[in-house]
Structures are given as C-alpha cells and as structure tokens.
Amino acid sequence: MTAVLKLGGSVITKKDEPETVDTAALSAAASAIAESAVGEDIVVVHGGGSFGHHHAAEYGVSTTAGTRDVGGVQAIHGAMCRLNAAVVDELTGQGVPAVPVHPFSAAARDADSDLSLPTAQVTTLLDEGFVPVLHGDLVAHAGAGATVLSGDELVVELAPAVDADRVGVCSTVPGVLDEDGTVIDRIETFEAVASALGESDATDVSGGMAGKVRALLALSAPAVVFGPDALPAFLAGESPGTTIAGDDDDW
Numbered sequence: 001m002t003a004v005l006k007l008g009g010s011v012i013t014k015k016d017e018p019e020t021v022d023t024a025a026l027s028a029a030a031s032a033i034a035e036s037a038v039g040e041d042i043v044v045v046h047g048g049g050s051f052g053h054h055h056a057a058e059y060g061v062s063t064t065a066g067t068r069d070v071g072g073v074q075a076i077h078g079a080m081c082r083l084n085a086a087v088v089d090e091l092t093g094q095g096v097p098a099v100p101v102h103p104f105s106a107a108a109r110d111a112d113s114d115l116s117l118p119t120a121q122v123t124t125l126l127d128e129g130f131v132p133v134l135h136g137d138l139v140a141h142a143g144a145g146a147t148v149l150s151g152d153e154l155v156v157e158l159a160p161a162v163d164a165d166r167v168g169v170c171s172t173v174p175g176v177l178d179e180d181g182t183v184i185d186r187i188e189t190f191e192a193v194a195s196a197l198g199e200s201d202a203t204d205v206s207g208g209m210a211g212k213v214r215a216l217l218a219l220s221a222p223a224v225v226f227g228p229d230a231l232p233a234f235l236a237g238e239s240p241g242t243t244i245a246g247d248d249d250d251w
C-alpha cells in the first residue's frame with residue numbers, strides 16, 4: 001500500500017507569525033506518522049503556511065504571477081527549505097526515515113503552464129525504504145520567471161506517479177464543509193457540491209477548497225480531507241472527514 005499525505009501549511013505553522021513553526025502541531029503529526037507507517041509506503045507533502053506564503057505575498061508571486069527577482073526566489077524558496085528542514089528534522093527525530101525532496105530543483109512549467117515533475121527520485125527513495133518529504137515551492141516557469149508550485153499540485157502529480165492507493169489531505173478544518181458548516185461525508189461529483197463550495201469555475205488547484213476538490217476528484221485513488229485530530233485515523237486506514245471518490249474508487 002502507498003499513501004500520499006499532505007500536511008497543510010496552516011496545520012504545521014502559525015499562519016499569522018512569519019516563519020514560525022507550530023511545534024506542538026508538527027510534533028503531533030510526526031508522532032502519528034511515526035506510530036503508523038509500518039508496512040505502508042508514504043510520501044509526505046507539506047504546504048507553505050507562514051513560510052512560503054508570507055514571502056510570496058511580499059514579492060507578488062502566485063501560481064500564475066511569476067518573478068525574475070533573484071532576491072524573491074531566494075526568500076521564497078529559502079523559507080520553504082527552512083520549513084522542510086524543520087519537518088524532516090521532526091520526523092527523523094521521531095524515528096521516521098524522512099528525507100527532503102525540493103521541487104524547485106527538478107520541476108518546470110512550460111509556456112502553457114503545464115507542469116513537468118520528475119518523480120524517479122521519489123519512487124526510488126520509496127523503494128529504498130525512505131519517506132520522501134516534498135513541499136510547496138517555486139518552479140521555473142517558461143515566460144514567467146518562477147511561479148508558486150502548490151503542495152496540492154504536487155499531490156495530484158505524485159499520486160499517480162507512485163501508484164498511490166490513497167491520498168490524505170490534513171487541513172485545519174475537519175473536512176469539506178457545506179453551507180451550514182457540516183462536514184460533507186462523501187463527494188462523487190463536483191457539481192453536487194459546487195454551490196456549497198461557492199465556486200463553480202475554479203481551475204487553479206491552489207484556489208481554495210473548490211480547486212482542491214476538483215483536482216482530487218480527477219485522481220484515480222480516493223482522497224480524504226480531514227482535520228489534524230483525524231490524522232492517526234487516516235494513517236490507520238480509516239476515512240475520516242470527507243472522502244472524495246476517485247475514478248477507480250470502489251469503496
């Protein structure tokens with residue numbers, strides 16, 4: 001079994017304090033991974049939280065707006081590397097064989113914004129018993145300099161590349177919420193939840209929950225969106241929060 005797990009940036013950092021790890025939350029997530037990841041290959045992806053987003057906003061960089069400012073690239077990519085080091089350190093400190101994989105060193109977007117992400121290093125690391133830890137980052141973008149590559153985009157690229165059986169997205173909310181704030185148990189089509197998500201034409205996978213749901217629906221593996229308290233349950237094979245049915249989903 002192989003799982004791809006995204007730890008939301010706002011789960012593991014203090015979103016309102018620049019470059020501040022939420023050490024208690026990160027430690028709890030690492031401990032859940034350390035206690036569970038027996039017999040299951042796992043790829044971890046984490047978001048930017050108060051590391052990447054803080055600097056990206058300062059330099060006006062997004063998934064579509066790029067920069068050619070070397071200082072901006074250093075600030076944004078450097079911050080994400082610092083957060084990645086904190087995540088890898090916490091995981092290794094708790095006995096998980098975690099190793100860093102930095103997307104900026106390998107990925108590219110072409111002039112049509114199509115992403116190419118080499119994944120042989122990730123699959124080989126998994127085969128060799130490591131837990132690769134990737135992160136939202138910058139990406140070289142033809143005609144735009146460097147743009148933001150979100151952790152959600154990485155999850156969508158990685159899940160088929162590693163033949164993931166399941167995908168987990170650990171968010172600050174306990175699942176995908178309807179208009180009343182109730183967790184939606186299962187999503188089979190985007191149309192069924194479009195009005196609840198308040199955004200029917202999202203195409204950018206980093207465009208909030210609507211974009212996330214749309215991207216996860218396109219995967220063949222089922223995806224589960226849940227809050228931090230439910231991470232041990234997801235890692236134990238359960239489906240807490242909201243299940244987003246995959247193309248091959250026979251759950």
Ligand code: IP8
Nearest residue numbers: 047048052053136150151
């Ligand atoms: O938090 C964003 O990753 P995300 C990464 O997964 C940067 O959207 C560099 C802001």
